[in-house]
Amino acid sequence: NAGVTQTPKFRILKIGQSMTLQCTQDMNHNYMYWYRQDPGMGLKLIYYSVGAGITDKGEVPNGYNVSRSTTEDFPLRLELAAPSQTSVYFCASSSKDTQYFGPGTRLTVL
Amino acid sequence: QKEVEQNSGPLSVPEGAIASLNCTYSDRGSQSFFWYRQYSGKSPELIMFIYSNGDKEDGRFTAQLNKASQYVSLLIRDSQPSDSATYLCAVNNYGQNFVFGPGTRLSVLP
Numbered sequence: 001n002a003g004v005t006q007t008p009k010f011r012i013l014k015i016g017q018s019m020t021l022q023c024t025q026d027m028n029h030n031y032m033y034w035y036r037q038d039p040g041m042g043l044k045l046i047y048y049s050v051g052a053g054i055t056d057k058g059e060v061p062n063g064y065n066v067s068r069s070t071t072e073d074f075p076l077r078l079e080l081a082a083p084s085q086t087s088v089y090f091c092a093s094s095s096k097d098t099q100y101f102g103p104g105t106r107l108t109v110l
Numbered sequence: 111q112k113e114v115e116q117n118s119g120p121l122s123v124p125e126g127a128i129a130s131l132n133c134t135y136s137d138r139g140s141q142s143f144f145w146y147r148q149y150s151g152k153s154p155e156l157i158m159f160i161y162s163n164g165d166k167e168d169g170r171f172t173a174q175l176n177k178a179s180q181y182v183s184l185l186i187r188d189s190q191p192s193d194s195a196t197y198l199c200a201v202n203n204y205g206q207n208f209v210f211g212p213g214t215r216l217s218v219l220p
Contacts, residue, residue, distance in 0.1 A: 033208070035210075040118075041212055041213075042114075042198060042210040042211055042212040042213050043154070043198070043210040044210075045207070045208070045209075048207070090153055090154070094208075097141075097142045097144075097159060097161075097202055098144075098156060098159065099144075099156070099200075099208060100156075101153040101154050101155070102153060103152075103153050104152075104153050
């Protein structure tokens with residue numbers, strides 16, 4: 001049982017480039033989330049989804065987009081990378097009240 | 111703006127002592143409360159959750175909830191160096207939106 005998987009683990013982008021962070025869960029959870037965590041800080045919610053085809057903004061959605069075409073996958077898209085998006089990104093899914101986190105993607109924008 | 115606050119620490123305790131971590135939240139409608147542990151460079155992992163006022167024990171960990179005071183705490187008995195990590199408090203209200211505190215860094219000294 002893989003749980004929540006994320007790819008890539010690390011990535012360096014140049015300003016203005018775009019990329020997609022992949023997230024997949026195999027627990028058949030309806031709820032999925034994207035968070036970012038800046039150094040020494042807590043988790044900030046970027047986007048979340050309550051099921052396939054349904055997404056909503058979290059606390060810090062600017063500069064990001066998401067889609068949810070299947071229950072399993074919840075990719076996060078950065079269209080025009082900026083240095084302020086340098087962070088660690090965590091994907092999570094939840095069952096009832098409990099969240100399960102992926103291993104994270106460490107993104108640096110130079 | 112729903113907020114969750116924690117002392118940032120670091121909190122230093124000697125090995126074998128009790129570590130006490132505190133968390134306050136602003137939304138009186140909050141339903142469930144979680145403690146996550148996060149080692150440096152790793153993703154958060156769930157330690158405990160609590161829904162009702164009072165204490166909940168799991169091994170060396172005890173979560174305490176006081177909804178009237180909007181306060182939740184985590185006690186770690188017989189602290190070990192392996193408990194050294196950042197502890198994140200999270201609050202869930204009406205659905206699947208989780209709000210995280212900034213975390214408290216705990217250091218257990220041998």
